Amino acid sequence: MITSVLVANRGEIACRIARTCRELGIRTVAVHSDADAGALHTRVADAAVRLPGAAPADTYLRGDLIVKAALAAGADAVHPGYGFLSENAGFARAVREAGLAWIGPPPEAIEAMASKTRAKKLMGLQPLATVTADDLPVLVKAAAGGGGRGMRVVRDLDTLDAELTAARAEALAAFGDDEVFVEPYVEGGRHVEVQILADTHGTVWTLGTRDCSLQRRHQKVIEEAPAPGLTPELTGSLCEMAERAARAVDYVGAGTVEFLVAHGRAHFLEMNTRLQVEHPVTEAVFGIDLVALQIRVAEGAVLDEEPPSARGHAVEARLYAEDPARDWAPQTGTLHRLAVPGVRLDTGYADGDTIGVHYDPMLAKAVAHAPTRSEAVRKLAGALERAEIHGPVTNRDLLVRSLRHEEFTAVRADTGFYERRLPQLTEPAPDPYAPLAAALADAHGRSRFGGWRNLPSQPQVKRYLMAGEEHEVRYRHTREGLAADGVRVVHADARLVVLDIDGVQRKFEVARYGDQVYVGPTALTALPRFPEPAAGHAPGSLLAPMPGTVVRVADGLAVGARVQAGRPLLWLEAMKMEHKITAPVSGTVTALHAHPGRQVEPGTLLAVVDDDTPRDDTPR
Structure with a gap:
């Protein structure tokens, strides 16, 4: 019987796991980086352990320190949450070898499916060994990744090498593994997935479908269950393939099998051997607690032969501290107030907390459940519209407009929705009064x-x-x-x-x-009534659009170098994602203040490009 769980994660998912453990009478232990010393997940846990010696972005990847913390705090089990080490077979083994219960699938199943390249081979698929112009567009993906990190769409063969380099760097920072691969990019498809849950006695539940097609930078923004508009035959096929994948690796615990659905066909993407961010919509529809079931399975419980029946429809929206109108730039600062009444709200923040630069910018997940899809969508849009969100810029307005957009309500949205609709969805519409x-x-x-x-x-x-x-x-x-x-x-x-x-x-x-x-x-x-004159910057100044760290500069970039407008000059890492900074004009670099490792704040001068484009000064 599990009595104390160390949650090897942070933020929203750590708080969500702690909530279920508290309901079950199980003590919780939090771990934290120095940057997270006062974070909500440390405050809601029964005990907290500092993870020493690592940079904030890497702290939660230190499996050796986490196992040591679990033993020191007297925990008898470890729950990895999602992201970080949740799909790391070596960490799962280390937990078990320390005599602790692992609330997750066997290491062998993780190894078989956590690498997307191995998972595709298991399903009879192969990544592209070489890429030609005829293969375009293609998708570069991190083999050990998730959440859109280490993922790039390539439409121009000349940019492939640069995108591979960027994907490797991002994958290494997020997952500690820089392996990437290339596969065909299917445009106009819907992202559909199947939730599974398996026990140690051979029972495998398929808990319906979810649609996660509304994505930015290959990270999901709005999810719903069940996936609307699928034929019974296609739904049955998806569930059958998901169960087959689980049984192929003797899976145990909660997991998700993901597909891209286009033109009535399902294309296997990957299997995530962990709890998904969007699991609450499945919980709402089936009336279950997946974290509680994960714990029961880890204790050896036998699942019922059949899962509970589905009921109604659920929709989830991820609230991010970011500015969609400025290339999704992450935002930081004090979150003075966060309240979304009338719906389920999973968050890792409380009023007065600070949103920092080191981690993913997701503030919360808002989830609405109702008898029908239209009612659930209306309920969630209304709750977000009335929400009190006082602090840095968020994507709240984008979420409300997305939920009410005809393409979404009519079930015509695909993974390219924001590429097509972002300008109209981010058009300012403030209240004139x-x-x-x-x-x-x-x-x-x-x-x-x-x-x-x-x-x-x-x-x-x-x-x-x-x-x-x-x-x-x-x-x-x-x-x-x-x-x-x-x-x-x-x-x-x-x-x-x-x-x-x-x-x-x-x-x-x-x-x-x-x-x-x-x-x-x-x-x-x-x-102020009489504003002070604003300090200006020279024309062609390149300013940091967000807080972050300079991770690299373009080859050959130096004072005196000539650059073309739109050419990538340097890359900032903010909240585990790389952001490309391009030349504002064509001209000559006259100042360069950026170097790898430098931390910058918004508005920091990175470089100056002197616009030397000839001008026609003929009087007219």
Whole structure:
């Protein structure tokens, strides 16, 4: 009987495992890097152990330190979560050899399936040994990877070597293994997967399908169960192939078999020998707790001959601290408030926590369950729209618009959805009355009579930055209270403003943290009445778009080198992903401040390219 579990992970999944363990009466032990010393997953666990001596990005890959921590804390089992060492056969063996229970599949099954190259051979498939122009487009993938890391689509043969190098570097940083392979890229397909659960007595459950087609950078964004629009025959075929894959390696525990479905055919992608990020939608539909079942299986329990019956539909959206309009740039800073009422919310953050630069930018997973797909989608979109998310920029608006997009609601979306639709999905649409509501809420915090005059006087003026544009609003203190042109102020206090706009009363909930103001879902920055002149940068300046570390610069890049606009000059690593920084103009490099290993903040000057394009100065 398992009594204490060390969770060999961090963030949302560590908190989620701890929650189930607590319900089962099992103690939990957290491990953490120095960067995560005060993280939520360490606070919710019964005990926490620091992992010493490793860089924050690599700490959770140190299996030797994790096993040592489990023994020191008196744990009798280890749960790996997802990512990091969850699909590392050597780590699974080390856990078992230390006399600890491993809440996962046998090391032999991990070895057979964790490497995508070996998994494909097991399923009778082969990666491409060579690539020609006729093979394009192709997909470069990390053999030990997941979550889109170490993955690149290549459409131009001239870029293949560079993309292979980038994929290897990213795979090594994320998984400690730089093996990559190349396979044909199937365009216009849907990402469909089957959840499996197997015990040690020969029972294998196939727990329906999930659709995970809405992806950015090959990382899933919105998932649902069951996968809509599949014929019963195709669904049966997918489940049969998934069970066959599990039995081929004597699988035990929870796992997922992934496919790309296009033109009515299923193409095997991989088998993930771990719990998936999107497992909550399957839990909701089948009314089960997969983590609890993983623990039961690890204790030797026998599963029922048949799984529970499916019920209704569930949809999950991953809330990321990132700016989709700026090439999905990860965001950092203080998360002042996170609340998504009415749906299940799995998160690794609490109000006031800091979002750092070292790990994946996912803040939370919001999950809605309802009798039908349309009801579940509507429920989740509404919950996200009303959510309080105060802090760095997130993809919340993108999620709401995606869930309500006709292509998604009509089950026509595929893995290329964001490539086609991103500009329209990220078009700013802030509330035009948000600045006025912010100003009125701020005014309430001052003396009611501080701005009132017996004689007519100049209105009070406030300036805000909203969606990249400055907005100036004016209001007055009157005998009757606050007033503004064009609307009637029904109520105003520091947290709630009610305006009568053309006979319709609208409520605006306001929250303020320093100069950051949130009016409902709209974020604003309060600006000074008379701003200081802004410090400028020379034309052609290349500024860091995000916090991160310079991992490499382009070959031959130096002061005096000539570059073409759009040419990759250097690469930043932020939150375990590489981000390519390109030349803003064609010209000559006149300054270079970037070198591998340098840590930078947003706005740091990396390089300057002098635009020497000839100009036509002929008078017109």
